[in-house]
Amino acid sequence: MKIKIILFLNLIIFFLQSTVIQHFRIADIIPNLNLIVIVIFVIYFDIRSIVIYSVTAGLLQDLFLSPYIGINIFLYLIVALTITNLESVFNKVSVISPAFLISVATVMYNSIFFIFLSIMNLSYGIYEFFNILIIEIVLNVIWMIIIYKFVKTKLIER
Amino acid sequence: MDKRLRNLIIILSGIVLLVSIGYSNGGRVSISIIENLSSNIIIPVQKILFDVSDSTSKKIKGISEIFNTKKKIEFLKEENKRLNSELIKLSLTNSELLELSSLKENLNYLSENQFENYVTCNVVSKDMGNWFDVFSINAGTQQGVKKYSVVISSEGLIGKVYEVGNNYSKVISLIDNRSNISFETISVNSKYQGFIRSSENGLLFGNLFDPNATTKIGEKIITTGQGIYPKGILIGKIIDISDDKNEFLKEITVKPSVDFKNINVVTVITMDKEKSEWINEN
16 A cells, blocks of 8 residues: 555544544443544555554554654554464454454453553553443444445455 | 364463553543544544434433423422522622622632633543543643643543543543642631542542541632642542541541543643653653
């Protein structure tokens, strides 16, 4: 995929996630559109595109809306590279594969974030962690299925 | 992908992460030119999207509320009855009101015209994840905002400015902030002082200096004016009191008065030169 398209997509997701999605919280939790896009990239595009998207998405998020610069770049990269290994096991026909991949990605992202916060002495209880994790998995899976079906039928199969 | 290359990327990004976290911990002193330039486009676009989606979500919520109208009418009728009886009980004479007014003054509770230098601005975007309560506002150095400027809303203390650009600032909330906040209780009988030292799950934890303090659950706490926070800003309400056996101090749990997920308009208290110099020195 061309870098220009990746950066453009990145900006759209950044704008949506930081503004529009904020007003449609469920139990105070929002889905992570960047993780969803990363999983779609893993399924359909090459490793170069995956790495470029992960780094630029993390950078944009860290620069404008994170107290620590680097955390999201690192997390998106780690998640993307791990999911790349898992992706070959599954087929692209079923929606179960992307649903499973986004669940693994969400667990990885939030678990590493939780450990990082504990190291930085910004404590969240284990109950809060599972509360965020479970709701975010459900939201991400729902969004994933919708976006995956759209991408598959409208963009890939055309 | 070659396994060695993948491992190399992970190790390198790990090193980058540690270095950049160390560099950005506590907020950067200044924002790069590229960020300032790009913010000239990003912040206005975010403001438009934020405002449009805010009004849309309010309309959607309004439509869904229609279905609950009957229940609400019943609830309001009951509430009206209760309030009428309360009103009779709480009918105050003019002298009693004056008394309350002087009491408010004595308690140093935040008054409307307390701050001379302030900027009212909009929230334009919020943290993209679910872990931090960090958000951006459309006011920066050009509007007089500085790093560590205090951010409040009509509900109380929100937090402080973490990083400042020319026309935007990154704000970090009380609950993501690891610095201590000095407070005092609002009590009719006696005022007790203490400090907030940590937060967890959206609640604040602190200690009262007086081990014999007779503070009650439900009492509100305000800032004392020590440190960066001006005097008299509402922090929250005490929801639990216990004895801290290790420190022989009373431990309190405070629910912040601000709902950090629903902030749209904020006021930034811009510091005078004296305060700014004090912060830089400390």
